[in-house]
Amino acid sequence: MKFTSTRPIILASSSPRRKELLKLAGIDFEVKPSHVAEDLPFTPEEPDLYAIRLSEQKAQAVFEEEPDSIIIAADTVVVMNGRQYPKPANDAQAVDFLMELSGQTHEVITGVTVLEKNRKLQFASLSQVKFRRLGLELVHAYVRSGDAADKAGAYGIQTEGMLFVEIIAGDYQNIVGLPIGKLVERLREEDWLFLEEGDA
Numbered sequence: 001m002k003f004t005s006t007r008p009i010i011l012a013s014s015s016p017r018r019k020e021l022l023k024l025a026g027i028d029f030e031v032k033p034s035h036v037a038e039d040l041p042f043t044p045e046e047p048d049l050y051a052i053r054l055s056e057q058k059a060q061a062v063f064e065e066e067p068d069s070i071i072i073a074a075d076t077v078v079v080m081n082g083r084q085y086p087k088p089a090n091d092a093q094a095v096d097f098l099m100e101l102s103g104q105t106h107e108v109i110t111g112v113t114v115l116e117k118n119r120k121l122q123f124a125s126l127s128q129v130k131f132r133r134l135g136l137e138l139v140h141a142y143v144r145s146g147d148a149a150d151k152a153g154a155y156g157i158q159t160e161g162m163l164f165v166e167i168i169a170g171d172y173q174n175i176v177g178l179p180i181g182k183l184v185e186r187l188r189e190e191d192w193l194f195l196e197e198g199d200a
């Protein structure tokens, strides 16, 4: 399966996971990380809007350099009891986060912004993840592996962090960092993306 687009698509992200998901979906694109400081104040009552705003900042930064392209950006946040669990600042914080999430259910929300001249598409996707009760030995071993460092909530469901997960509700790819099914659906609805001839 292959898609074509009305303009060149740019993924404004340094995340290898987002790149892989967009590629798997059969979309041609280039990557241009945005390097914006993610420093908006977290709004616990509206975590979805917070994720969307961050994704918009990322999209906007790249759009200014590439005004003739379609820019896609996303931000993934992990939230439990009104508190955000961002990328851990260090190993000790990663251990603390994982022990707090242990045995509990948290939410993973990815906000997405697609920007083009005169057009903006935004949405958020929410998944729930229930963690097993985690032992310190496993958590320490995981954090030592280095996998927690660049991930919201200090775990990757697609890597060894899968061992922590008991139940998920919602879109799995949303937890990995990009709700690709919904994104492609919306891009097609907006006539930004078409199935290539022969596929249609």
Ligand SMILES: Cc1cn([C@H]2C[C@H](O)[C@@H](COP(=O)(O)OP(=O)(O)OP(=O)(O)O)O2)c(=O)[nH]c1=O
Residues within 6 Å of the ligand: 012, 013, 014, 015, 017, 018, 033, 034, 038, 058, 074, 075, 076, 077, 078, 087, 108, 150, 151, 152, 153, 155, 156, 157, 158, 161, 175, 176, 177
């Ligand atoms: C919960 C969870 C998060 N993550 C990742 C997805 C995101 O890359 C990261 C959250 O940080 P983000 O700020 O959303 O993204 P990023 O900084 O990695 O990339 P960019 O801003 O350039 O697009 O956490 C996983 O890979 N697996 C998981 O299970």
